[in-house]
Amino acid sequence: MREIKNQIDAYRKELEKATARIKDAESLQELHTLFLGRKKGYVTLLMNAMKFLPPEEKRDAGQIINLFKKDVQDVLDGRQKSIQKSRIISFAADLTLPGRSPYWGAPHPLRLFQNRIESIFQKMGFSIEEGPEIETDFYNFEALNFPPEHPARDDWDTLYLDKDDWLLRTHTSPVQIRVMEKRKPPIRIICPGKVFRKEAPDPTHSPMFYQVEGLIVDHGITFAHLKGTIDFFLRTFFHEKIKVRFRPSFFPFTEPSAEVDISCTVCNQKDDNCRVCGGSGWVEILGAGMVDPQVLKNVNIDPEKYSGFAFGMGIDRTGMFQYQIPDLRYFFDNDLRFIRKFSRQ
Numbered sequence: 268m269r270e271i272k273n274q275i276d277a278y279r280k281e282l283e284k285a286t287a288r289i290k291d292a293e294s295l296q297e298l299h300t301l302f303l304g305r306k307k308g309y310v311t312l313l314m315n316a317m318k319f320l321p322p323e324e325k326r327d328a329g330q331i332i333n334l335f336k337k338d339v340q341d342v343l344d345g346r347q348k349s350i351q352k353s354r355i356i357s358f359a360a361d362l363t364l365p366g367r368s369p370y371w372g373a374p375h376p377l378r379l380f381q382n383r384i385e386s387i388f389q390k391m392g393f394s395i396e397e398g399p400e401i402e403t404d405f406y407n408f409e410a411l412n413f414p415p416e417h418p419a420r421d422d423w424d425t426l427y428l429d430k431d432d433w434l435l436r437t438h439t440s441p442v443q444i445r446v447m448e449k450r451k452p453p454i455r456i457i458c459p460g461k462v463f464r465k466e467a468p469d470p471t472h473s474p475m476f477y478q479v480e481g482l483i484v485d486h487g488i489t490f491a492h493l494k495g496t497i498d499f500f501l502r503t504f505f506h507e508k509i510k511v512r513f514r515p516s517f518f519p520f521t522e523p524s525a526e527v528d529i530s531c532t533v534c535n536q537k538d539d540n541c542r543v544c545g546g547s548g549w550v551e552i553l554g555a556g557m558v559d560p561q562v563l564k565n566v567n568i569d570p571e572k573y574s575g576f577a578f579g580m581g582i583d584r585t586g587m588f589q590y591q592i593p594d595l596r597y598f599f600d601n602d603l604r605f606i607r608k609f610s611r612q
């Protein structure tokens with residue numbers, strides 16, 4: 268009996284030391300097996316030893332062993348609870364780290380450029396119109412003053428759909444005609460949309476790209492209005508960081524016509540070998556001009572009473588210059604590493 272008592276005292280001391288070392292569920296389980304394991308646990312060993320006691324001592328011994336067993340259980344249960352708690356606490360502490368939010372998707376960069384362009388023109392009183400991407404020869408060319416055999420048609424590498432009459436629009440200018448057919452002046456609109464040309468993709472060309480057309484028709488519209496509007500738009504879009512220049516040009520549907528350049532945003536007019544401006548210091552950003560009187564006649568607007576100006580610019584190009592993107596194809600490759608740079612997440 269004394270031996271059993273001594274043994275229990277020794278086990279209690281061992282339990283005390285061992286519990287202090289428990290750090291995780293694994294070391295707790297080890298201790299559980301050591302003390303309460305069914306075959307070789309200390310409690311089982313004590314029970315086995317009890318068999319050799321004289322019968323009158325067995326009852327007391329049984330009680331002491333059971334008491335010890337209960338104490339062991341209590342101690343181990345207590346440790347288990349505190350391990351669970353500390354797990355929760357360490358998990359709760361992680362909550363102070365910035366979370367990783369799921370990616371919800373966001374507008375494509377071209378859509379963001381288009382939104383910005385639209386909002387600048389809307390503030391100037393322009394409204395937004397759209398037209399079909401599949402057009403007829405009449406809207407894409409004829410009504411815009413390209414006669415059937417006009418050599419300027421070669422400038423637009425047209426994708427024809429059916430017997431040379433249906434085609435994918437090569438510019439957004441046909442929307443000018445569609446709007447002027449429906450509405451009488453004053454007209455002040457922009458028309459963003461996709462356009463298509465038979466072109467092999469390279470850093471500055473794509474068979475499909477985006478344009479914004481602009482059109483104003485009213486009494487007494489002059490080239491000064493055109494210049495002021497374009498100048499204001501470009502300075503707002505590029506945050507005043509660029510120079511703007513107008514060059515004489517030709518379009519069949521405007522007279523006089525101009526092309527507009529901005530100072531190169533990639534080299535800032537400083538690199539003679541710049542791969543974007545080729546060292547000229549200027550990049551072309553849009554075509555524009557006064558609406559040709561013949562175009563007004565084609566839609567039954569009297570050119571003696573009304574005049575107007577129009578312009579067309581590439582949305583992709585404008586964004587490329589704003590962000591100094593060297594290759595147009597990035598916009599269409601759908602590489603999320605590129606696309607996500609423009610969204611807010």
Ligand code: PHE
Nearest residue numbers: 438440554555556577578579
């Ligand atoms: N449609 C012309 C182009 O695609 C641009 C333009 C639009 C020019 C309006 C003058 C007026 O190049």
